[in-house]
Amino acid sequence: MNNSKRPRRPKKRPQRAGLSLDERQDLAARARYIGSAEHKDKAWWEGLPKAKQLPGGKVGRRGKQRTTLCPLTSSDDKRRATQWVRSASGQYRFYEGDQDFPKKIWHRADGRIWYGLCVNQGQGEYKGWPIEEQERHAVFD
Numbered sequence: 001m002n003n004s005k006r007p008r009r010p011k012k013r014p015q016r017a018g019l020s021l022d023e024r025q026d027l028a029a030r031a032r033y034i035g036s037a038e039h040k041d042k043a044w045w046e047g048l049p050k051a052k053q054l055p056g057g058k059v060g061r062r063g064k065q066r067t068t069l070c071p072l073t074s075s076d077d078k079r080r081a082t083q084w085v086r087s088a089s090g091q092y093r094f095y096e097g098d099q100d101f102p103k104k105i106w107h108r109a110d111g112r113i114w115y116g117l118c119v120n121q122g123q124g125e126y127k128g129w130p131i132e133e134q135e136r137h138a139v140f141d
Contacts, residue, residue, distance in 0.1 A: 031101060031124035033081035033116070039070035039129050045078055070129040084109050085116055085126050100124065106136055115139070 038061050040049035051061045051069060059069045072081050084107040099121035107114045113136050116128040131139075 027101060027124065028086040031082075031085045031126065033072075033078060033085050034119070034125045034127060035070065035072060035078065035081070036119070036127035039067060039127065040073060041069055042073050044073040045075050068129040068131070070127075080109075081114070081128065084114055085124075085128070088116065104139060106131070106140060 035044060035046065037044070037046060037048065037050040039051060041051045041053060041059060042049055051059050051067050054060045059067055061067050072078065085105065088105040088107040101118050101121050101124040103118050103121065105116040105118075105126070107116065112130045113133060114128050115131040115135070116126040118124065118126050
């Protein structure tokens with residue numbers, strides 16, 4: 001087999017050009033936290049949770065052995081988390097594959113690090129949960 005005819009692996013996509021201050025402010029104003037039932041073990045602003053406490057103090061959900069629990073369940077929590085998502089705009093890192101909003105963000109608040117995952121990159125809708133410092137380094141450094 002001739003190796004020169006094999007498809008080559010794509011190169012790592014470069015970071016996109018930086019955004020202007022106006023562009024970052026516009027994105028920040030539109031971003032919002034919507035949460036996710038799969039990371040809740042209590043009733044929350046959208047209804048019933050999908051995560052459950054498992055034996056041994058672990059948390060899981062149907063079809064998954066483990067999940068990270070997000071304690072944000074009240075409307076006040078939702079407003080506060082939306083502010084965190086918006087303030088993280090200065091930390092946005094865009095890659096070629098990102099749409100209007102970056103796929104992953106993080107924010108430090110209440111003595112914790114919060115990981116945000118954009119579930120709708122056109123609308124800026126994020127879900128999130130607390131992570132440890134070493135997890136932040138693994139994802140963002």
